[in-house]
Amino acid sequence: MNFKRKTGLLRFTRGGWPLQVRLTLLIILLVLLSVSATVFFSYTKAEENQLGLVQDRLERELLVVQDVAQQLMYAFVGDQQEFDQRFQGCADAQKAQMQQDGLTAGAYLFTEQAVYSYPDLTPVPSFTEEEVEEILSKENGTEQWTTNGDSFVYSFAPVQELGRRL
Numbered sequence: 001m002n003f004k005r006k007t008g009l010l011r012f013t014r015g016g017w018p019l020q021v022r023l024t025l026l027i028i029l030l031v032l033l034s035v036s037a038t039v040f041f042s043y044t045k046a047e048e049n050q051l052g053l054v055q056d057r058l059e060r061e062l063l064v065v066q067d068v069a070q071q072l073m074y075a076f077v078g079d080q081q082e083f084d085q086r087f088q089g090c091a092d093a094q095k096a097q098m099q100q101d102g103l104t105a106g107a108y109l110f111t112e113q114a115v116y117s118y119p120d121l122t123p124v125p126s127f128t129e130e131e132v133e134e135i136l137s138k139e140n141g142t143e144q145w146t147t148n149g150d151s152f153v154y155s156f157a158p159v160q161e162l163g164r165r166l
Contacts (some may be wrong), residue, residue, distance in 0.1 A: 051153070054103065055142045058155035061094055062140075069161040083161070088119040109162065110135050 017025075068090050076083040091107050098105035107118035108127075115124045115132060131145060131154075140157035 051144070054153055055144075055155070057098075057103075058153060059142055061098070062155045062157050065091070065094065066157060066159055069159050073161040084119075087161075091119055110156070112136070 069087055072083050072086050072090075076086070095105045095107065108124055109116045109118050109121070110132060115127050116122060117124050126147065131143075134143065135154070135156050138156070140155075142153065142155045144151060144153050146152070
C-alpha cells in the first residue's frame with residue numbers, strides 16, 4: 001500500500017509507503033534507540049558512581065570513629081564507663097546523620113566468638129561464616145555483599161580502644 005500525495009492529501013495505493021513516510025519512521029526509530037541507549041548508559045554510570053561515593057563515605061566515617069575513640073580514650077583514661085557512654089553517643093550521632101542522608105546504617109563489633117550490634121551488644125546472626133572470616137582476616141577494608149537479594153556495603157577496621165573490630 002502506498003500513499004500518494006494528491007492535492008495535499010495522502011492516499012493508499014498498492015506500491016508501498018512513500019519515501020518520505022519511510023524516512024520519517026526510520027528517523028523516529030533511530031532517535032528513540034539513541035535516547036534509550038543514552039538513558040541506559042547514564043543510569044548505569046550513575047549507579048556505579050553512587051556506589052563509589054557510598055564506599056568513600058563509609059571509609060571516612062570509619063576513620064572518624066577511630067579518631068574519636070582514640071581521643072576519648074585519652075580524655076577518659078581509667079574511666080571506662082564514661083568512655084563507653086561518650087563513644088556510644090558519638091556512634092548514635094553518626095548513625096542518625098547517615099540515616100538523614102538516606103543511608104541505612106548500623107555498627108557491628110566482630111570478635112572471634114560472634115558478631116554483635118553496637119552499642120547494645122546483642123548477637124547478630126545475619127553474617128555468614130565466610131564474611132566474618134574475611135573481615136577478621138583483613139586489617140581494614142570495604143566490601144560489598146548480597147544477602148537475601150539485598151546489596152550491602154560494609155567498611156571495617158580495628159578500633160583498639162574497643163578491643164574488637166568495628
